[in-house]
Amino acid sequence: MVSNIKQQKNNWRSTRDGFGEAMLELGKKNKEVVVVSADLAESTRVQPFAKKYHERFIEVGVAEQNMLGVATGLALEGKIPFATSFGVFSPGRNWDQLRVSICYSRANVKIIASHTGLSVGPDGASHQALEDIAITRCLPNLVVLAPADFNETKMATLAAAKHQGPVYLRFARQASPIFTVTKQTFIIGRAKILIPGKDITIIGIGPLLYEAILAARELAKKGIRAEIINSSSIKPLDAKTILASVKKTGRAITLEDHQIHGGLGSAVAELLSQSLPRPLKIMGVSDQFGQSGQAEELWEKHQLTHPYIIQHALKLLKK
Amino acid sequence: MRKPDIRELKIIANTIRQDIIRMLVLAGSGHAGGSLGMTDIFTVLYFKILKHIPEQPNNPYRDRLILSNGHICPVQYATLARAGYFPLVKLKSLRKINSQLQGHPHRGSLPGIETSSGPLGQGISQAVGMALAAKMNKQNHHIFCISSDGEHNEGQLWEALMTAHKYQLGNLINIVDYNGIQIDGYTKDIMPLLSLRKKYEAFGWEVLETNGHDIKNIIKTLEKAKTIKRPVAIIAHTILGKGVSFMENKYSWHGLAPNKEEAAKALKELQHGK
Ligand SMILES: Cc1ncc(C[n+]2csc(CCOP(=O)(O)OP(=O)(O)O)c2C)c(N)n1
Numbered sequence A: 001m002v003s004n005i006k007q008q009k010n011n012w013r014s015t016r017d018g019f020g021e022a023m024l025e026l027g028k029k030n031k032e033v034v035v036v037s038a039d040l041a042e043s044t045r046v047q048p049f050a051k052k053y054h055e056r057f058i059e060v061g062v063a064e065q066n067m068l069g070v071a072t073g074l075a076l077e078g079k080i081p082f083a084t085s086f087g088v089f090s091p092g093r094n095w096d097q098l099r100v101s102i103c104y105s106r107a108n109v110k111i112i113a114s115h116t117g118l119s120v121g122p123d124g125a126s127h128q129a130l131e132d133i134a135i136t137r138c139l140p141n142l143v144v145l146a147p148a149d150f151n152e153t154k155m156a157t158l159a160a161a162k163h164q165g166p167v168y169l170r171f172a173r174q175a176s177p178i179f180t181v182t183k184q185t186f187i188i189g190r191a192k193i194l195i196p197g198k199d200i201t202i203i204g205i206g207p208l209l210y211e212a213i214l215a216a217r218e219l220a221k222k223g224i225r226a227e228i229i230n231s232s233s234i235k236p237l238d239a240k241t242i243l244a245s246v247k248k249t250g251r252a253i254t255l256e257d258h259q260i261h262g263g264l265g266s267a268v269a270e271l272l273s274q275s276l277p278r279p280l281k282i283m284g285v286s287d288q289f290g291q292s293g294q295a296e297e298l299w300e301k302h303q304l305t306h307p308y309i310i311q312h313a314l315k316l317l318k319k
Numbered sequence B: 001m002r003k004p005d006i007r008e009l010k011i012i013a014n015t016i017r018q019d020i021i022r023m024l025v026l027a028g029s030g031h032a033g034g035s036l037g038m039t040d041i042f043t044v045l046y047f048k049i050l051k052h053i054p055e056q057p058n059n060p061y062r063d064r065l066i067l068s069n070g071h072i073c074p075v076q077y078a079t080l081a082r083a084g085y086f087p088l089v090k091l092k093s094l095r096k097i098n099s100q101l102q103g104h105p106h107r108g109s110l111p112g113i114e115t116s117s118g119p120l121g122q123g124i125s126q127a128v129g130m131a132l133a134a135k136m137n138k139q140n141h142h143i144f145c146i147s148s149d150g151e152h153n154e155g156q157l158w159e160a161l162m163t164a165h166k167y168q169l170g171n172l173i174n175i176v177d178y179n180g181i182q183i184d185g186y187t188k189d190i191m192p193l194l195s196l197r198k199k200y201e202a203f204g205w206e207v208l209e210t211n212g213h214d215i216k217n218i219i220k221t222l223e224k225a226k227t228i229k230r231p232v233a234i235i236a237h238t239i240l241g242k243g244v245s246f247m248e249n250k251y252s253w254h255g256l257a258p259n260k261e262e263a264a265k266a267l268k269e270l271q272h273g274k
């Protein structure tokens, strides 16, 4: 289901804003929810929570390894800590702490990463998390979520709080179109069909999914019906929905603001190659670092926008 | 080449501050506060202290300078350009797509950038490695590292300090941008550092302090640091946003670029302050 197809830029909101709103809600609903920050409270949108629930806000300074350790301790004593930073620093810098302190002990920590993907923009490569899915997807006990827009990020945050166990939640900095339905509950392990189709399956994550929706509309004009799937739960992956779709269409494209190695595309390739081998195109960043620029310019440079999706779809349809 | 005197260094620093404002307003984003706060120190380093030849950025005898708090790179870019590393016109491309002037320093993109940085706390370890290599090679250049007070929250930095002491790296000088500010507020509120001097001393480092805006004292302190046979920390007392009244000491200017009106106001102040 896609809502509100007409997109005016002034209606766009960032996924990080969705997270911030959900945290305010959680602060009120659940007294065990705690936020841990590493000097990025404003950028990760937990400042309102920090103001309102001061006694449940822990600022550890620029110290991401320490942050995950402190969060683990809180979790082992029954709190529900949300450890917040940018993806490049957490889980980028503190992967060992994530692996052993959190995942191995199955500590109920929510690892929250804003500023993922090329869409970080002008800050450049050092700040663009393009490997975070690869390094989290491989960890036992860890759930990996990548919601698509403001609404879904809100819902995913609430679902992460409810889930008993570690969750990695990735979202982005820039304002982006809102296209998911507000009241739809977020179920971990469940993908959503945004647009039903029968000719080709396009599986995406994050704000970049909007490009897939634009591609589907263009393809429809050519009589091609693309099925668009939002796979915001990367781990566990919704094998059932994906297999059913690819069985019907016979071909698939994956789309992500992440390296092509180890991300959503790899997860889908692992599934299809072992259960239903079909032609697959993995769209993402091809083994390169990003750079400074505007989000749209970078997506264009790395050929992730809808004209490229259409090109790949037409190519796959010839197979 | 004759080195500039104190009066001339002040004029260069003022020009670099104006460059920073012009670069940031064109870029539409970037870190004004720390860049302006460290301008006097960068000016003294590149125009007075560093052993370097801008036309030969890879000359093996050069002093190395590592910018660990990479977010203040606009001041390094502007200083490098003014020192002759690359044409001034390139400053206009800061943070734009396909630019050599990346939002955070990138080794290989631009002459004069020794390493990539941005994620805090990684610079001093690399400086330690360079200092060890210089000793192995029996070279006598210095390794200067610029770091920030907020950056001292990171554990890696303290690991590096221990290594530097263990190997008695007398060719290593760490200049700390001690402005009392980090992203979300004052360092005393975000993570109190207490006495940085005592901490460095306990880690076996020699500690010097300077006013980060007194050109004469910056020169004196750096020259003294070069004579000390142990790793030296220079705690530089700086003012975030120095030179632009409405930015000074305001942590909201940590990661902000001025808009057109603010830039015009800032440039007017700087031109008067010449
Ligand atoms: C490892 C890491 N974590 C977080 C950040 C985000 N960050 C950028 S600057 C900064 C504040 C650092 O304080 P300081 O350098 O003293 O700031 P300034 O004085 O320049 O305002 C933070 C937390 C980062 N760059 N690296």
Ligand SMILES: [Mg+2]
Pocket: B148, B149, B150, B177, B178, B179, B180, B181, B182
């Ligand atoms: Mg500071």
